[in-house]
Amino acid sequence: MSVFTAELKKLWILFKADPKxxxxxxxxxxxxxxxxxxxxxxxxxxxxxxxxxxxGPYGKALETSLFTQxxxxxxxxxxxxxxxxxxxxxxxxxxxKVNGVVVVGETFSADLQxxxxxxxxxxxxxxxxxxxxxxxxxxxxxxxxFYRTTDPxxxxxxxxxxxxxxxxxxxxxxxxxxxLLAFLLGSMFNMLYLFYKxxxxxxxxxxxxxxxxxxxxxxxxxxxxxLAGAITAGINAVLCPDRHPSRALPAKNAPxxxxxxxxLCLLRGNHRPxxxxxxxxxxxxxxxxxxxxxxxxxxxxHQILHRDFxxxxxxxxxxxxxxxxxxxxxxxxxxxxxxxxxxxxxxHSVCLRLCRNGPGVLGVPKKAGSHGxxxxxxxxxxxxxxxxxx
Amino acid sequence: xxIASILCKELKCVKEDISFHLATLISPLLFxxxxxxxxxxGILLPVQTYPGAESSxxxxxxxxxxxxxxxAYLELHTxxxxxxxxxxxxxxxxxxxxxxxxxxxxxGKITHYLNDVNExxxxxxxNRLTGAIASYVEDLRPAGNVLVxxxxxxxxxxxxxTGFGVSVLVFGLMLSGLVFGMLSMTSxxxxxxxxxxxxxxxxxxxxLAGKLLANVIKCCLSGMAFLLIFFAISKAFPVHPVPFxxxxxxxxxxxxxxxxxxxxxxxxxxTAFLISLVSALxxxxxxxxxxxxxxxGDAANMLGKLNPAIYAIDIIRWCYFQGRxxxxxxxxxxxxxxxxxxxxxxxxxxxxxxxxxxxAS
Numbered sequence: 003m004s005v006f007t008a009e010l011k012k013l014w015i016l017f018k019a020d021p022k023x024x025x026x027x028x029x030x031x032x033x034x035x036x037x038x039x040x041x042x043x044x045x046x047x048x049x050x051x052x053x054x055x056x057x058g059p060y061g062k063a064l065e066t067s068l069f070t071q072x073x074x075x076x077x078x079x080x081x082x083x084x085x086x087x088x089x090x091x092x093x094x095x096x097x098x099k100v101n102g103v104v105v106v107g108e109t110f111s112a113d114l115q116x117x118x119x120x121x122x123x124x125x126x127x128x129x130x131x132x133x134x135x136x137x138x139x140x141x142x143x144x145x146x147x148f149y150r151t152t153d154p155x156x157x158x159x160x161x162x163x164x165x166x167x168x169x170x171x172x173x174x175x176x177x178x179x180x181x182l183l184a185f186l187l188g189s190m191f192n193m194l195y196l197f198y199k200x201x202x203x204x205x206x207x208x209x210x211x212x213x214x215x216x217x218x219x220x221x222x223x224x225x226x227x228x229l230a231g232a233i234t235a236g237i238n239a240v241l242c243p244d245r246h247p248s249r250a251l252p253a254k255n256a257p258x259x260x261x262x263x264x265x266l267c268l269l270r271g272n273h274r275p276x277x278x279x280x281x282x283x284x285x286x287x288x289x290x291x292x293x294x295x296x297x298x299x300x301x302x303x304h305q306i307l308h309r310d311f312x313x314x315x316x317x318x319x320x321x322x323x324x325x326x327x328x329x330x331x332x333x334x335x336x337x338x339x340x341x342x343x344x345x346x347x348x349x350h351s352v353c354l355r356l357c358r359n360g361p362g363v364l365g366v367p368k369k370a371g372s373h374g375x376x377x378x379x380x381x382x383x384x385x386x387x388x389x390x391x392x
Numbered sequence: 393x394x395i396a397s398i399l400c401k402e403l404k405c406v407k408e409d410i411s412f413h414l415a416t417l418i419s420p421l422l423f424x425x426x427x428x429x430x431x432x433x434g435i436l437l438p439v440q441t442y443p444g445a446e447s448s449x450x451x452x453x454x455x456x457x458x459x460x461x462x463x464a465y466l467e468l469h470t471x472x473x474x475x476x477x478x479x480x481x482x483x484x485x486x487x488x489x490x491x492x493x494x495x496x497x498x499x500g501k502i503t504h505y506l507n508d509v510n511e512x513x514x515x516x517x518x519n520r521l522t523g524a525i526a527s528y529v530e531d532l533r534p535a536g537n538v539l540v541x542x543x544x545x546x547x548x549x550x551x552x553x554t555g556f557g558v559s560v561l562v563f564g565l566m567l568s569g570l571v572f573g574m575l576s577m578t579s580x581x582x583x584x585x586x587x588x589x590x591x592x593x594x595x596x597x598x599x600l601a602g603k604l605l606a607n608v609i610k611c612c613l614s615g616m617a618f619l620l621i622f623f624a625i626s627k628a629f630p631v632h633p634v635p636f637x638x639x640x641x642x643x644x645x646x647x648x649x650x651x652x653x654x655x656x657x658x659x660x661x662x663t664a665f666l667i668s669l670v671s672a673l674x675x676x677x678x679x680x681x682x683x684x685x686x687x688x689g690d691a692a693n694m695l696g697k698l699n700p701a702i703y704a705i706d707i708i709r710w711c712y713f714q715g716r717x718x719x720x721x722x723x724x725x726x727x728x729x730x731x732x733x734x735x736x737x738x739x740x741x742x743x744x745x746x747x748x749x750x751x752a753s
Contacts, residue, residue, distance in 0.1 A: 022662075022663060022666070025666055029666070029670055033670070033673050033674070033677070064538065073515050074511060074514045074515050074518060075511045075512050075514070075515040076511075096716070098684045098685065099693070101684070114535075114536060117535050117536075118535050119535055119536070119537045119538070119539050120537075120538055120539070121538070121539040121540070121541055122538060122539070122540055122541065123541050123543055124540050124541065124542050124543065125543040125544075125545075126542070126543075126544060126545070127544075127545040127684060128544040128545055128546050128548075128549045128550065129545065129546065129550055129555060129683070129684065129709070129715075130549070130550050130551070130552045130555040130556070130683075131434065131435055131459075131463075131549045131550065131551055131552050132435065132552050133683065134459070134544070134549040135435045135459060135465070135549075136519075138459065138523070138542075139465075139519035139520065139522070139523045140519065141540065142519070142522055142523035142526045142527075143519060143522050143523075145526050145538050145540075146522050146523075146525055146526040146529070148538065149526065149529055149536070149537075149538075152536070153536055155496055155497045155498055155533075156498050156529055157497055157498060157499045157500075158491050158498060158499065158500040158501075158502070158525055158529070159500070159501045159502070160502045160503075160504060160521065160522075160525070161501070161502070161503045161504065162503075162504045162505075162506060162514075162518070163503060163504070163505050163506065164506045165476050165484075165505045165506055165507045166506065166507055166508065166509050169506075169508075169509050169510065169511045169514060170509050170510060170511065171511050171512075175509075175510060195662070198662060202660075
């Protein structure tokens with residue numbers, strides 16, 4: 003025991019005198035985390051220059067469709083629009099400041115109006131297969147929306163049903179592994195570094211001369227290494243508090259099928275492209291579906307919606323476009339009046355209560371930071387509170 | 393002759409710090425292997441469908457929905473039932489109503505069961521399904537379609553792991569340059585031979601030239617080992633060897649000089665190694681090691697212009713894949729960086745030796 007205590011004291015002195023051993027456990031995982039967060043973790047809208055040389059209506063309609071499609075990952079639009087003239091756009095592309103350029107020619111609308119096909123030029127940087135795939139498929143999201151908005155005959159309906167208790171951001175899944183890595187690296191490097199220090203100080207030979215067993219000494223090193231691992235993991239956890247698995251709310255019950263009285267319509271107006279898309283989707287609230295859950299909110303919405311409700315995404319142009327004034331119906335309809343404000347954690351239970359009482363509306367202010375909500379009737383939940391709950 | 397002696401001595405010193413020397417090869421290799429194994433599965437995603445592709449024209453078309461290089465986006469497996477079990481391992485696409493043309497209307501109903509907890513996979517599956525629907529709609533109707541003429545930067549999409557390997561090579565160049573440069577100075581501290589360096593009658597230029605040459609040779613050996621392994625994995629080889637070698641030498645030279653400057657001031661090999669590792673990583677990520685800087689904000693783009701890594705990555709990618717590159721600008725910046733690093737090294741070394749002489753007297 004005395005050897006253990008003495009070794010512990012010595013290692014503590016060494017550790018305090020030169021805490022560099024913590025560096026590897028902190029820096030390496032943190033850099034990994036940053037790399038993942040910046041490059042893969044958070045969904046970033048790709049910058050797309052849009053050159054519209056078309057004097058007709060379809061070039062504008064395609065522009066709207068391309069830049070209003072929202073990714074389920076991060077609730078951001080797939081593309082961030084950079085409106086530019088042709089030369090400027092190509093210059094930005096050459097400098098690598100945009101990921102791609104869409105050029106809509108002068109005859110785009112005319113070709114469609116004459117009953118033919120129209121073409122666009124799509125310049126993009128296919129520097130790897132993953133990015134090329136994304137740039138192609140994100141464009142297709144916009145093009146399919148364009149077909150639906152411009153041709154009422156296209157009526158393919160897609161319904162998404164969430165069949166798992168919850169969904170996690172990819173970054174959070176990775177972050178848990180990086181958290182463990184921080185612990186391992188912190189422990190391992192501490193062990194190595196303290197031995198290295200003894201080698202540099204030329205005190206390793208003392209162990210060879212010692213009449214005592216080395217096991218107590220080794221055990222002390224393990225304890226110090228575990229402590230160092232705990233410190234590095236703790237620091238790493240502080241850097242990214244969202245990684246804790248408990249932040250993802252598990253569902254209390256299995257998701258249920260959509261039906262009247264069980265669902266929630268989400269309206270969101272503060273984000274321009276998302277708002278435009280949801281403005282269309284809001285028509286569904288007055289459609290024949292008896293309430294629809296639209297999983298286009300941020301993580302906070304997702305987590306709440308996943309608790310008790312089936313999550314559906316319905317791309318049905320018949321319902322999207324048959325309402326000429328979606329906001330008018332909501333402003334003056336039978337659901338006008340009640341206004342709920344939820345605060346912090348309470349918001350979950352309040353939200354669930356609202357939903358149990360019947361179809362509800364989650365409203366978000368058109369201007370971020372305002373607290374009024376959309377005057378649309380039904381239970382309104384302001385953005386400020388939903389953000390807190392997420 | 394003196395330079396040759398210094399060169400021999402530096403090469404013999406490799407055995408003093410074998411672990412650090414190996415780290416310059418192992419670090420980028422680990423990066424390459426880790427990311428390649430993790431992310432090189434390509435763009436093909438397995439998905440269950442009900443019914444099978446043979447029973448549904450839409451699913452058959454979806455199975456054949458491919459990227460321009462012929463890689464399919466989805467690998468279809470027929471599910472036993474149209475409702476997924478709660479512990480289903482993959483997403484399920486159920487054709488409730490076959491997409492088809494009825495009296496001019498294109499109708500259909502598809503249910504997509506999401507069985508993955510990963511939001512990113514939800515995005516990926518949704519994108520593929522949407523793309524397949526858009527493509528199918530275009531097949532079903534003769535007019536009203538948007539034809540996309542692709543003008544890509546590279547003739548073919550660069551496979552993710554190959555592109556990443558080329559990018560990691562630049563990380564390896566910077567790391568080995570910094571580490572070898574640093575070790576050539578810290579070994580002098582470790583062997584207590586700094587006095588000899590200060591008292592030698594030979595010029596600083598000769599000593600530094602010898603060390604620089606030796607370190608660049610070590611860097612080249614380390615780089616060759618990486619390239620051989622990378623070639624064995626990806627079968628990729630630079631198609632422009634002369635600019636490739638030139639850019640390698642410029643990057644090695646620059647970072648060896650910076651590493652030697654570091655070694656003058658940081659006496660501990662381990663500390664200097666950590667600083668080198670972190671510096672190389674930061675420069676590499678900040679220089680677009682994981683992709684173009686258009687991902688990042690304006691500040692990162694501004695800083696990127698000062699970062700030699702961005703020019704090195706640009707040139708070396710061009711050497712492998714051609715495509716677009718700002719070669720003149722890249723080589724100019726790398727040459728300037730090399731000249732500046734050499735100047736910095738001579739200034740730092742001379743200042744160090746003179747300062748110590750003054751103190752001794």
